[in-house]
Structures are given as structure tokens and as C-alpha cells.
Amino acid sequence: MTAxxxxxxxxxxxxxxxxxxxxxxxLEAAFAELSEVGYTSFTVESVAARARTGKASIYRRWPTKxxxxxxxxxxxxxxxxxxxxxxxxxxxxxxxxxxxxxxAISRVLLSPAGDAMRSVKCEAAADPELARAIDERFQAPxxxxxxALLRRGVERGEVRPEAVNPLIADVLPAVLTHRVILQRExxxxxxxxxxxxxxxxxxxxx
Amino acid sequence: MTAxxxxxxxxxxxxxxxxxxxxxxxLEAAFAELSEVGYTSFTVESVAARARTGKASIYRRWPTKxxxxxxxxxxxxxxxxxxxxxxxxxxxxxxxxxxxxxxAISRVLLSPAGDAMRSVKCEAAADPELARAIDERFQAPxxxxxxALLRRGVERGEVRPEAVNPLIADVLPAVLTHRVILQRExxxxxxxxxxxxxxxxxxxxx
DNA sequence: TCAAATAGGGAACGCATGCGTCTATAAAAC
DNA sequence: GTTTTATAGACGCATGCGTTCCCTATTTGA
Numbered sequence: 001m002t003a004x005x006x007x008x009x010x011x012x013x014x015x016x017x018x019x020x021x022x023x024x025x026x027l028e029a030a031f032a033e034l035s036e037v038g039y040t041s042f043t044v045e046s047v048a049a050r051a052r053t054g055k056a057s058i059y060r061r062w063p064t065k066x067x068x069x070x071x072x073x074x075x076x077x078x079x080x081x082x083x084x085x086x087x088x089x090x091x092x093x094x095x096x097x098x099x100x101x102x103x104a105i106s107r108v109l110l111s112p113a114g115d116a117m118r119s120v121k122c123e124a125a126a127d128p129e130l131a132r133a134i135d136e137r138f139q140a141p142x143x144x145x146x147x148a149l150l151r152r153g154v155e156r157g158e159v160r161p162e163a164v165n166p167l168i169a170d171v172l173p174a175v176l177t178h179r180v181i182l183q184r185e186x187x188x189x190x191x192x193x194x195x196x197x198x199x200x201x202x203x204x205x206x
Numbered sequence: 207m208t209a210x211x212x213x214x215x216x217x218x219x220x221x222x223x224x225x226x227x228x229x230x231x232x233l234e235a236a237f238a239e240l241s242e243v244g245y246t247s248f249t250v251e252s253v254a255a256r257a258r259t260g261k262a263s264i265y266r267r268w269p270t271k272x273x274x275x276x277x278x279x280x281x282x283x284x285x286x287x288x289x290x291x292x293x294x295x296x297x298x299x300x301x302x303x304x305x306x307x308x309x310a311i312s313r314v315l316l317s318p319a320g321d322a323m324r325s326v327k328c329e330a331a332a333d334p335e336l337a338r339a340i341d342e343r344f345q346a347p348x349x350x351x352x353x354a355l356l357r358r359g360v361e362r363g364e365v366r367p368e369a370v371n372p373l374i375a376d377v378l379p380a381v382l383t384h385r386v387i388l389q390r391e392x393x394x395x396x397x398x399x400x401x402x403x404x405x406x407x408x409x410x411x412x
Numbered sequence: 413t414c415a416a417a418t419a420g421g422g423a424a425c426g427c428a429t430g431c432g433t434c435t436a437t438a439a440a441a442c
Numbered sequence: 443g444t445t446t447t448a449t450a451g452a453c454g455c456a457t458g459c460g461t462t463c464c465c466t467a468t469t470t471g472a
Contacts, residue, residue, distance in 0.1 A: 016420055016467050038332045040246065043458060054421045059460065121388055122328030126244045131390055139389075167400055174384035175377060182327055182383060183345075184337055194373055203409055222439050222448055249430060260449045265432065 025051045030072035035112035038119035076113050094153035095201055102192045109180040118181045163204040172200050231257045236278035241318035244325035282319050300359035301407055308398045315386040324387045369410040378406050
């Protein structure tokens with residue numbers, strides 16, 4: 001009965017997904033929900049509906065909603081995936097790289113991923129374990145990269161040695177996330193350039 | 207008259223509060239709840255229990271939970287109440303004042319009020335109306351003050367003229383709230399001094 | 413090729429939480 | 443003494459987690 005209806009209508013709808021295909025669909029749906037409605041309004045039911053599956057299939061894979069969220073977050077691009085790692089070739093100045101970094105960060109913050117990040121970061125403010133997971137996966141690598149960039153800048157004579165410290169490495173992310181996450185102010189390309197030119201570069205220049 | 211009535215009738219315990227006294231007790235309880243459990247776990251029932259009253263008394267005054275939260279937030283000290291306004295006398299340099307400002311901001315962020323602020327700011331990230339209310343009451347005055355301070359610094363020859371812009375005025379709050387609210391890192395007195403000396407002052411010095 | 417094993421789809425359920433209302437009683441104000 | 447208001451708790455309602463059940467699709471391997 002449904003079989004007949006289904007096989008005839010399933011030209012459009014792919015058949016029942018299983019295994020990894022279904023898992024990916026669930027994670028993708030979870031991430032989309034996170035982006036659109038935020039952590040607070042995120043429900044397992046919505047994720048199931050969006051992925052066109054049942055809650056049971058979700059709970060077969062993730063014991064709790066929290067675990068699902070954490071895994072869904074891994075859909076976010078890591079710093080490396082943002083192309084931050086490979087830019088350290090000789091031809092670029094520290095300031096060139098900084099502009100790239102600022103673009104990379106704000107590209108993420110301004111995309112749907114930014115909304116997901118915002119809601120999860122806010123939830124993390126009240127959830128130490130979530131906070132630790134996010135820091136480990138996203139922030140620690142970014143901090144390390146920026147410090148390495150500053151150190152490289154010192155070697156090239158572009159950055160003053162005292163600028164190599166976590167305090168200063170955190171200024172760019174702090175200003176960007178403060179604006180985008182806490183203030184909800186849109187950040188334009190022009191803003192990014194301003195931030196780098198007027199704040200970061202004066203701060204570190206030799 | 208209330209004083210007389212109260213001192214006579216409430217030698218042991220004022221058994222049943224009314225009017226303003228009750229209202230204050232509710233707001234205080236609401237603020238304490240906000241600080242301790244955060245916006246997400248904030249419930250009207252807890253507030254009633256903490257204020258030793260019933261929900262009806264709360265709903266007689268505030269139509270919804272949100273309204274109660276907004277009013278409770280007003281228990282937070284305004285920038286003026288932090289003593290920011292009157293420090294603009296001749297004897298202090300811009301940098302002296304900046305250190306005072308940094309202390310004032312972090313004093314708030316490190317107190318229970320900081321936890322309340324954190325949870326509400328995070329909620330505000332998903333609630334434009336709440337965000338607007340907070341910005342109007344707390345952030346706009348602070349921004350205005352910092353800009354005025356920078357302008358005064360230019361007149362005194364301590365600050366370079368190009369530093370007078372919102373971008374730069376926002377660096378101190380951005381770095382502080384990024385650390386305290388988003389990163390959950392404790393901020394010590396030493397950190398505050400570092401932030402002012404290594405970031406803000408170099409950025410604005412003439 | 414076909415049956416047995418495995419896994420997905422869909423929906424109902426129990427349970428807990430919390431909002432906002434409502435009622436009954438008790439205390440304060442006038 | 444009458445009116446207003448506080449206290450205390452029950453109530454209805456909605457939401458959403460995590461479980462369970464039954465049925466059906468897909469895979470596997472004999």
C-alpha cells in the first residue's frame with residue numbers, strides 16, 4: 001500500500017537512508033537548526049523532522065541532545081579549513097596575513113555558521129564542558145596560529161617583540177566576536193579593514 | 207508614617223510585606239536568581255520562593271517573565287553609579303581615568319552582577335528587543351563616556367586625534383567582555399593593568 | 413533468489429518542567 | 443469593619459526529552 005505509493009513517488013525522494021548517509025543528514029539538519037533557531041530553541045524533534053527521520057534514529061546514535069549538538073558543531077570549519085595554516089609563505093607580510101585572518105574569521109561569523117557559533121558560545125557561557133570543547137577545537141588553534149604569526153613578524157622585523165603575547169593576539173578575535181556575537185552589529189569588509197589598520201597594526205608594528 | 211507603622215508592627219519580623227517593600231524584595235530576588243542560575247534557568251517560581259512570596263504577587267506587577275527580567279536588570283549599576291561620570295576633573299590624565307574605567311567595568315563583571323550580565327547578554331544575542339534595552343541603558347552611556355574621554359585627551363595633548371572614534375573606544379569593553387563573558391576567563395587586577403598599558407594606551411597615545 | 417537479520421520511519425507514551433491563571437485564606441490599610 | 447493586597451498552592455496547558463512499539467525497507471548471506 002504505502003509501498004506502492006512510495007515506489008511510485010520515490011522518483012524524487014531517495015529511498016530510506018541508512019548508516020553514514022543518514023548520520024550525515026542528521027548532523028547537517030542539526031547544524032542548520034542550530035544556525036537558524038539557536039541553541040535554546042534547538043529541539044531533537046525539529047532535527048528529526050528536518051532530516052526527515054524519526055527521533056529513534058537520532059537517539060540510536062547520540063545518547064543526549066547535548067552530544068548531538070557537540071557533534072553538529074564539528075560541521076563548522078576549523079581554522080585550518082578556513083585556509084589559515086598555509087598562508088605563512090615568505091611573500092606575505094604580517095599585515096597581509098592579518099587581513100586574511102580577519103576576513104577568514106568574519107567570513108565564518110557572518111555565515112550561518114556564525115549564528116550557530118553565537119548561540120553555542122552563549123550557551124557555553126553557562127556550560128563549562130561545552131566551553132572547553134569549543135575552546136579546544138576552535139579557539140586554541142586560532143590563538144596558536146596568531147601567536148606564531150606574531151613571532152614570525154618579529155623575525156621579519158615587522159612586529160615589535162613585546163607584541164608577542166596572548167593578550168595582544170586576542171585583540172582581533174575579541175573585537176570581532178564582541179561586535180558580531182555580543183553586539184549583533186553587522187561587520188562589513190570596510191569594518192574589517194578598519195579594525196586591522198586602526199587597531200591591530202598600530203598595536204604590533206615595530 | 208510607614209516607618210512608625212513598621213517599627214511598631216514588625217519588631218520581630220515584618221510578616222507580610224506590601225507595595226514597594228515587596229516589589230523591591232522581588233526585584234532583588236530576581237536579580238540574585240539571574241546572577242546565580244542565569245537567564246535560561248531563571249524561573250518565576252524560584253524568584254517567588256526566594257522572595258518568600260507567591261507567583262500571583264509577581265504577576266500582579268509584571269505581565270511576563272521577560273518584563274520582570276528587564277526590571278531586575280536595572281538593579282545593575284549604571285555607568286554613572288560606577289563613578290565614571292565625575293572623574294573628569296583636571297588633575298587626572300586620560301590614562302589615569304582609563305585605569306579607573308577598566309577597574310569599574312571589571313568590578314561589575316567580576317561581581318554577581320557580572321554573571322547576571324553574562325547570561326542576559328547571551329540571551330540578548332537571540333532577542334533583539336532585550337539587546338536594544340541593554341544597549342540603551344548600559345552600553346550607549348559607556349561608549350559616550352569613553353568617546354568624551356578620548357576627546358578630552360586630544361585637547362590635553364595626550365591622545366592622538368585619529369583615536370577618537372567608536373572603533374577604538376570599543377576596544378577596552380570588547381577585550382574585557384570577550385574575556386569575561388565569552389571566554390569565562392577570570393580577570394585579575396594585574397590583567398586589567400596589562401590590558402590598559404599594553405593595548406589601550408599604546409593605541410591612543412599621541 | 414529468497415528468507416532472516418538489521419535498521420529506519422513514524423507516532424504514541426510517560427515524565428518533568430515551567431508559564432500564567434485562579435482560588436481560598438490571612439494580614440494589612442483605611 | 444470593609445477593602446485591598448499578600449501568601450500558598452493547585453490547576454490547565456504547552457513544550458520537549460528520551461523511550462517504546464509496530465511496521466516496513468534494505469541488506470546480507472545461504
